[in-house]
Amino acid sequence: MAGQPVDVSMPPDMAVPGGYTIRFTAIDPSTGGTVAGVVISNASIQAGIDLGVASTLDSGPFMFVPGPGA
């Protein structure tokens, strides 16, 4: 079921080094803690990458899909 559309800005040109984590989460606006019972699906990250060996990019529950030029 489609949800309400929500647009969020994020820092531009933000290089995320290897070893870092990109986390999708749900924050309690009162406490700053994680809200229980929220489920996430269809998560995707469109990114630029300096390719090493493509097969090393799989990480956790995510899979890597090469785009143009990859």
Place this chain on the structure above:
Amino acid sequence: MADVQILATGVSAAPLDYDVPAANAITPKACFAHYDGSGSAGAYLPALEIISDSGHTVTIAVPSSSVAAGGTADVSWFPWRRGVTVQQGGNAGPLGTLFAWYDFSDTSTIALDGSGKIQVIRDKTSNHHDLSQATASQRPSQTTVNGLNAGLFSHANQTWLDSATFSSVVNQPLTIAAVWSQTVVGGGSYYPGPCGRLLGGQGCQVWVNGPANNVVCGANGNGHIDTPTVAPFSQILTVSFHSAASSYIRVNGAQSLGTIASQGINGIRLGHTGTNTLPAEDDALNGVLCEAQYYIGQLTANQLVGVEAQLKAKWGTP
């Protein structure tokens, strides 16, 4: 640089982590996720968080309004848009309209002198309200908080950082959000960093009433709001200066409402208030400043909790 799409292959309870492989670095251009909150009892802010390899939150992006309890959302993140001009000009920050922003964790904004002291910290907005200290002995040094770089200010050395006078006054309402810690030394009242410079009076100020162990905000020497007793002084502070009765001061989300005088600011001084009318209170901060954000206007309720949630997650405050 090639383009890639990194897809989650299933359904996960929040939080859902993507660990960037050690051999690679990526630059996110857009992110998306479907949030199903039908099993949640409370409202939530969909958030995208970048966490360093040492476990520290580098940045977090959340919307300006929360999703109601039980609600679902299709959330898109994209690089922020600049160029929004309101009143004195400013940038559209992620949660409000910033007119100045000092982030001591971003060492790319800090210029050190030959002794490792902070000579300049640059304003992260495009308004160029950079702060500096010309006297070497009065420059703050650096320390770390939650693994992040922070400014260390000394009462004994009377350290502070000053802007040039603004080309136009920033009038109320205005809001300051800051993270700082403070040690009350000496006697009388001592001032934390976020404050305004003089403008025909005392500007908009925030200070700690040492004997009473509370935090106080005021403007032009007329009217002020006191928090209850707060100790130790290691807090997220949010202050809204508004000549109407909706002014407030918040420490770690606990809010005190009141009315203060109408007074704008024509500059920013971190680490010192400097009042000619109350020389006994003309003093310097003894403590640590992590970050200070200056917003035009009052934040909405959701922006407010979002700002405080960002700062709390980033700096590991109580």
